[in-house]
Amino acid sequence: MAADGDPTGWRTGLRGLTTRGRSFLAAGITALLCAYLLGQQALLRVGLLLGVLPLVAAFLLLRTRYRVASGRRLSPHRVPAGQEARVHLRVDNISRVPTGLLMLEDKVPYLLGPRPRFVLDRVEPRGFREVSYRVRSDLRGRYPLGPLQLRLTDPFGMCELTRAFNAADTLTVVPQIHPLPAIKLAGEWAGYGDSASRTVALAGDDDAVPREYRHGDDLRRVHWKSTAKYGELMVRREEQPLRSRATVLLDTREVGHRGSGPASSFEWAVTCAASVGGHLLERGYQTRLLTDTGVQVPQDAKSSTGGSVTESIGLLLDSLAVVQHSAGGGLGRAEEVLRLGGEGLLVAVLGALDDEQTASLARLRRRAGAAVAFVLDTASWVGLGQLLPGRVDEAAEHQLRLLREAGWTVLQARAGDSVAELWRRADVRAQADAAASGPIDRGATA
Incomplete structure (x- = not known):
């Protein structure tokens, strides 16, 4: 803080006067004017007392030399949408004198709730205080927390000065993950080693021959016969497990979704992608x-x-x-990425489609070992499905039929549907499709 005699410091102190302090100062000036005009000595003493008290309070705050440190801890740093996170604040008095009245205010985005405020009466030398508050958001995103603002005030509440710390943290609000049942998909296989049962859903390295020695290799793996043959140190390759690969394709096209906010079809698609992606990672994909x-x-x-x-x-x-x-209108860029390396399980979460996008998805199916498509009936997210429960969208039915004929396991999702229940149907529908397609179609799928 600025020392006394500094005009900048005095201006800061005067700006820090509270409503009470300004009222006392105005009353003191008025009393002094009335005492001068009326010649009342008693009123002069009252005016001096009222006018000097807020100025003395501001002077004492400007002369205060508190050394205070702060810290913030989030529990947890990553929280699902709709759930609460707790923010812990700690204030340490690292000076040798006790502090006066401290007011804390943490800067929080309005989507997380109102700004929390705390009052600390007195912190002893080398002491600390801990406070906490809760935040919650129904919208995904990364939200900055801080910096923490410290307000100093005098015991009479005449003056208040604000100082801010530099440290800030970030709270990440992620989509919810729904637990999914373990199911068996067509074209899916999980195993270890260089088995002959490899399918296009798996990828591994051919470890049948030894390789040259590399720094850090275990000497117990040295293959002496190959070392004598090639004239350099060779080691045996350890058989590596075949890794199941999967791709979760998320359709973010703005034209392909309906609704707004947490209840929109886009947010349902994001939640579905998070649930499926987390489920596949837990299964070793x-x-x-x-x-x-x-x-x-x-x-x-x-x-x-x-x-x-x-x-x-x-x-x-x-x-x-x-x-x-996204502002895009097609799936061309995703098709290019999958063309370069799209083997394995493919799970697509899709909005409204047209004939061109349906043809692109049919081409993508040829490179995947198994393909599951969550196709959203976006009209149900704006109430059209409830208004016309018996409606039949012939264009959408035709597109779904084309995807099934291309080998996709198609799951049509409507507003309010459970991701876990739809995922459970993928197993039943895959078996039904395999039984109905006959031996030729099953051979093509395998």
Whole structure:
């Protein structure tokens, strides 16, 4: 704070006068004028007392030299939409003198609730105080918390000065994850080693021959026969498990969704993608998220295997927390990405489609081992489905039939449908499709 005699400091102190302080100062000036005009000595003393008291309070606050440190802790840092997170604040008095009355106010976006305010009466030297508050949001996103503002005030409430800390944190509100049942999909296989039962849903490395020694390899793996043959140190390759791969395709086109806010079809699609992606990661799939704009998370296959399942799910949720509508009108960019490396299980969460997009999805199915499509009936998100429960959209039915004929397991989703129940139907429908298609179609699927 500024020292006395500094005009900038005095201006800060005068601006910090509260309503009470300004009222006392105005009353004192008025009393002094009346005492001068009326010649009343008693009124002069009253005016001096009323006018000097707020000025003395401002002077004492400007001379105050508190050394206060603050800290913030979020529990948790990542919270699903609609659930609460707790923010813990800690204020440490690192000076040798006790503090006076402190008022704390943390800066919080309005979507998380009102700004929390706390009053700390006195903090002893080298002491600390801890307070906490709750925040909640129904909307996904990354919300900044802070910086913490500290307000100093005198015991009479005449003056109030505000100081802000620099530290801030970020709370990530992610979409909800619904637990999904374990089902068996057509074209899906999970195993280890270089089995002959490999399908297009799996990818692994051929480890049948030894390789050259690399720094850090275990010497117990040295293959002496190959070392003598090639004249350099060779080691045996350990048989690596075949990794099941999966791609979750999320349709973010603004023209393909209806509704707004948490009850829109787009938010349902994001929740569905989060639930399916988390479920596949927990089952051991090397899973990536792909949008219609061609953006994929993680960006390469190597980064998706470097962390634990919890870290992979966290990366997926962080990406879905900030995903927004795209201005695109087709799935061309996503088709290019899948053409370069689209083997494995493909799960698509789609909005309203047209004939061109349906043809693109039919082409994508040829590269996937198994393909499941959540096709949203977006009209039900704006009330049309309730107004006309018996309606039949012939164009939409034709597109769904084309996807099924191309080998997709199609699940039509309407407003209010459960992701877990739709996922459970994928198993039943896959078996029904396999039984109805005959041996030729089953061979093509395999």
